[in-house]
Amino acid sequence: MTKPAPIDLRSDTVTRPDPQMSAAMASAEVGDDVLDHDPTMRALEDKVAQLLGTAAALWVPSGTMGNLIALSLHLRRGDRFLAPRGAHVLTHELGSAAWLAGGMPEPLDCDAGPGRPSPAAVRANADGGGPYFDLRTTLLCLENTHNGAGGTVIPPHEHAQLAAAARDGGLRVHLDGARIWNASIALGVPPAALTVGVDTVQTCLSKGLGAPVGSVVAGNADFVTEARRMRKMLGGGVRQGGVLAAAGLVALERIDSLAEDHRNAALLAEGLAELGWAVDTPQTNIVLAAVPDVRLALARLRAVGVLAAAMGGKIRFVTHRDVTKADIEEALRRIRG
Numbered sequence: 124m125t126k127p128a129p130i131d132l133r134s135d136t137v138t139r140p141d142p143q144m145s146a147a148m149a150s151a152e153v154g155d156d157v158l159d160h161d162p163t164m165r166a167l168e169d170k171v172a173q174l175l176g177t178a179a180a181l182w183v184p185s186g187t188m189g190n191l192i193a194l195s196l197h198l199r200r201g202d203r204f205l206a207p208r209g210a211h212v213l214t215h216e217l218g219s220a221a222w223l224a225g226g227m228p229e230p231l232d233c234d235a236g237p238g239r240p241s242p243a244a245v246r247a248n249a250d251g252g253g254p255y256f257d258l259r260t261t262l263l264c265l266e267n268t269h270n271g272a273g274g275t276v277i278p279p280h281e282h283a284q285l286a287a288a289a290r291d292g293g294l295r296v297h298l299d300g301a302r303i304w305n306a307s308i309a310l311g312v313p314p315a316a317l318t319v320g321v322d323t324v325q326t327c328l329s330k331g332l333g334a335p336v337g338s339v340v341a342g343n344a345d346f347v348t349e350a351r352r353m354r355k356m357l358g359g360g361v362r363q364g365g366v367l368a369a370a371g372l373v374a375l376e377r378i379d380s381l382a383e384d385h386r387n388a389a390l391l392a393e394g395l396a397e398l399g400w401a402v403d404t405p406q407t408n409i410v411l412a413a414v415p416d417v418r419l420a421l422a423r424l425r426a427v428g429v430l431a432a433a434m435g436g437k438i439r440f441v442t443h444r445d446v447t448k449a450d451i452e453e454a455l456r457r458i459r460g
């Protein structure tokens with residue numbers, strides 16, 4: 124008997140383009156994006172800017188590059204920046220915020236809840252009028268949803284208070300909105316309600332929305348002009364990028380279907396809790412489970428045909444468009460066995 128295919132819950136990045144997306148890619152109108160601005164790239168960037176409520180936007184190959192471009196343009200060498208403890212820019216981007224963008228990272232405690240620093244924490248960490256040799260603090264980098272905290276959301280009023288606290292402290296604000304689409308669906312608000320008061324925002328098309336490649340970094344027109352130069356410097360200028368942007372445009376039609384991923388995550392968490400697992404109640408599509416030995420637990424899961432990943436000392440399961448409710452039920456059956 125052949126082994127059943129594993130159920131892959133390592134990340135929402137494992138999705139494959141479906142026939143509709145592949146067809147859109149195959150028939151995309153294209154040009155040389157470095158020379159002329161590819162027409163499908165332009166359409167995608169306009170669409171994302173409109174959804175995020177920014178003046179302009181720029182396609183980039185990855186979220187990591189989007190964050191790096193924004194931080195590089197915001198920070199001077201040695202500037203201190205604030206980010207919630209466990210933020211992706213602090214822990215999962217190889218130190219590029221320091222090594223390439225030149226920032227001095229300062230993690231903020233999540234004193235308002237998982238993944239959520241309070242406005243008071245932002246105020247307390249903005250520049251305090253110390254001597255000239257103190258670090259200069261110039262940027263707050265928020266993350267919504269917060270990946271490491273388990274896909275937790277910051278609601279619009281709280282986001283606005285954080286942005287206002289940053290502004291009062293003389294800080295700019297960058298939002299790592301890799302999964303802003305999930306936050307938007309979970310909160311029932313448009314994505315632009317979650318970018319109020321930010322200078323720049325990065326978002327991924329290659330996660331829950333299912334595009335094979337692509338993120339977008341957005342802000343005002345001057346920022347995007349500079350971002351285009353820096354993208355080229357980093358080797359991220361692509362030629363007939365419309366092939367990839369076409370996938371992004373199809374991905375953007377699928378924002379509403381993230382609700383299904385959230386329901387599946389809730390189902391998985393309930394099932395695991397019934398089996399005695401220590402799980403956090405998911406707010407979006409990420410389920411974190413505390414286990415005594417992460418390595419051992421991952422190996423055991425793999426042995427029964429369920430793939431998960433390690434995240435901050437816990438096990439992370441992520442639901443996505445390539446797993447159905449039936450797959451989640453099957454995963455629970457396999458784990459129970």
Ligand SMILES: *Cc1c(COP(=O)(O)O)cnc(C)c1O
Pocket residue numbers: 184185186187188190211212266268269270299301302327329338
């Ligand atoms: C995935 C992710 C990124 C980086 O995106 P890549 O496309 O993998 O480089 C940045 N921030 C958060 C919160 C993420 O989850």
